[in-house]
Amino acid sequence: MKTVVLCAGHDYRYKGAYNSDYRIHENTFVKQFIIDLYNLHFRGDIFSPEIRMLLLYIDDNYNITHKNDSLKIKSRFVNRMPEMSLFIEMHLNSFGNTNATGSEILYNNEANRGFCELFAFNFNIYFPWARWRGIKHRTNLYLLNTIKKSVILEPFFLSNNKDVKSFVGNSNNYNMLLMMTAKTINDWASGFRINYEKLLNYRKKCLI
Numbered sequence: 759m760k761t762v763v764l765c766a767g768h769d770y771r772y773k774g775a776y777n778s779d780y781r782i783h784e785n786t787f788v789k790q791f792i793i794d795l796y797n798l799h800f801r802g803d804i805f806s807p808e809i810r811m812l813l814l815y816i817d818d819n820y821n822i823t824h825k826n827d828s829l830k831i832k833s834r835f836v837n838r839m840p841e842m843s844l845f846i847e848m849h850l851n852s853f854g855n856t857n858a859t860g861s862e863i864l865y866n867n868e869a870n871r872g873f874c875e876l877f878a879f880n881f882n883i884y885f886p887w888a889r890w891r892g893i894k895h896r897t898n899l900y901l902l903n904t905i906k907k908s909v910i911l912e913p914f915f916l917s918n919n920k921d922v923k924s925f926v927g928n929s930n931n932y933n934m935l936l937m938m939t940a941k942t943i944n945d946w947a948s949g950f951r952i953n954y955e956k957l958l959n960y961r962k963k964c965l966i
């Protein structure tokens with residue numbers, strides 16, 4: 759049995775990035791996404807019964823007075839869960855240059871790199887038209903430093919209206935993003951690993 763925590767980046771008060779054209783807050787989107795992903799659990803034909811999923815988002819039941827409060831709450835939560843296998847926190851990217859686009863996944867601990875490679879591989883199969891920005895090793899992020907089994911997903915840029923149109927406005931793509939994330943969790947839980955030697959060159963680019 760593997761326990762996977764699905765977590766929404768930021769919280770109800772400090773909501774992260776904002777797209778004023780679409781009036782979408784980062785926290786609002788990622789919270790809905792992890793709830794939709796979690797609900798796939800109950801269909802019975804998507805996730806392996808060997809996976810136990812937990813949802814974590816910081817709503818107004820928590821007293822939040824500083825933007826780092828939610829990170830501390832998440833660390834405390836995880837410290838009480840020694841059986842947790844993976845902590846997936848979802849964010850959306852944002853940048854001053856609104857042309858910045860694409861998807862990336864962040865990790866710190868080498869033990870989580872296998873999950874990142876599966877995510878990269880699946881993303882590139884489901885969304886060959888989207889830009890893949892890479893698997894990024896980050897040592898300067900509180901979440902990745904304090905929660906050893908964590909990865910951060912950043913599937914698109916909230917600051918890019920084309921990205922928002924593709925992944926929020928288009929329900930097909932939204933559902934495909936749900937399914938490919940679910941598939942990645944299943945692949946990872948079943949011990950599947952990407953074999954570099956057997957990958958065709960054009961697929962290798964997604965793992966850089």
Ligand SMILES: [Zn+2]
Nearest residue numbers: 767774849850
């Ligand atoms: Zn964020």
